[in-house]
Amino acid sequence: MSTHYPTPVTPKQTRIGWIGIGVMGGAMASRLISAGYAVTIYARTPSKATPLLSQGAHLVSSPAELAALSDVLFTMVGHPSDVKHVVMDTFLPSVNPNTVIIDHTSSHPGLARHIYESALEKQCYSVDAPVSGGDIGARDGKLAIFAGGDKDVVEWLRPLFDVLGKVTYMGGSGKGQSCKIANQITVGANLVGLSEGLVFAEKAGLDQGKFIEAVRCGAAGSMVMELFGERMIKRDFRPGGFAQYMVKDLGLGVDVEEGDEDNATVLPGAGLSKQLFSGMVANGDDKLGTQGIITVIERINGKLDKH
Incomplete structure (x- = not known):
């Protein structure tokens, strides 16, 4: 772990990127901003980002720009097809080495495994981390988070997960989705x-x-x-x-x-x-x-x- 991540996750130096600011995603991103993290967001409808911008979030014009500016990328979108488009078609061609992609969307385990392998080819990492707890859990930071991927990567991300709720490592890629x-x-x-x-x-x-x-x-x-x-x-x-x-x-x-x-x-x-x-x-x-x-x-x- 120390080879890839010599620096712990901290609000002062870890750059967060976020796509998906609906009921759940918006509340989760808000908690990270309140915890002092620098959060940059992309929104297809920029007006929906106003509450987060008022908290100090930054807005970019494309997912590719978001990927290039982030150390950790979060997605909380609707369907597996959305995950595939955002991660495979826009994030991975633009990410820097050692970027970590966290997908909070409820999606298909097979897709999570495919993203994991594709991220490794880009010298990056992915964690499938769907959540449970609804809007109240998202607002109060009491979500149950089910994480699949590399255990040491999940542990490195724990300071972020602790802001959002309680993370449980479930096993290799796809196990969080299962x-x-x-x-x-x-x-x-x-x-x-x-x-x-x-x-x-x-x-x-x-x-x-x-x-x-x-x-x-x-x-x-x-x-x-x-x-x-x-x-x-x-x-x-x-x-x-x-x-x-x-x-x-x-x-x-x-x-x-x-x-x-x-x-x-x-x-x-x-x-x-x-x-x-x-x-x-x-x-x-x-x-x-x-x-x-x-x-x-x-x-x-x-x-x-x-x-």
Whole structure:
């Protein structure tokens, strides 16, 4: 490690580049700025960068310029196709040797491995580090971060990860993404279960708030309930993560690619969760938060006043 990284990560000398300043990415970049890091950003819509610029971030006109000016590059974009375009087509042709690329996007493990190998050819490193914790976790620096890649590189990056949340090293490249898929399978099932519990409680004549209070300290309690229970009751569907991304994430677990049939895992619950979240998208609610899945359960039960 000392050969490639003689200088520890510090706010005074580590140059940060960031692409993807949506609900999650914007909050994460903001935390790094607040921690004293020099953060440079690229935004397709520059006006969306105004809050970060007011904190002291710098804005560049292209991803290539961003890559050339950064020691550590962060991406938090939407889909694997976006990751491939940003990293493979724009970052890697422009990076300096020993640059580290951190992809926080929920993406495909195979793509993460391809990026890792391509980065090594450029004498650079990549870490797949998807996160869980939603907008609140991003804002408060309490994200769960699942890291795949070289362990010593992840350790070198720890000062950055510690600003954002708690990092767990999962193994070689792609393992962070595999962990996030497993995470989403679990979260999706929890969201569906919580939605059904709330809908049943209401139809049974229970006060939904009292129901949550009664069960939250028992076996039914979960972080999903803590994050989203009150939001569901109050019809607060502002996104911490878009419903359309949950469909994408669950698809990474249940959709079998041609030629990979022997490695497929049978996941009936995840398949049902994907179908229900796809119902949200079909209803035009793709940009609502994942807690909006309760609207699908309500529709099935004849309640059409979803918002």
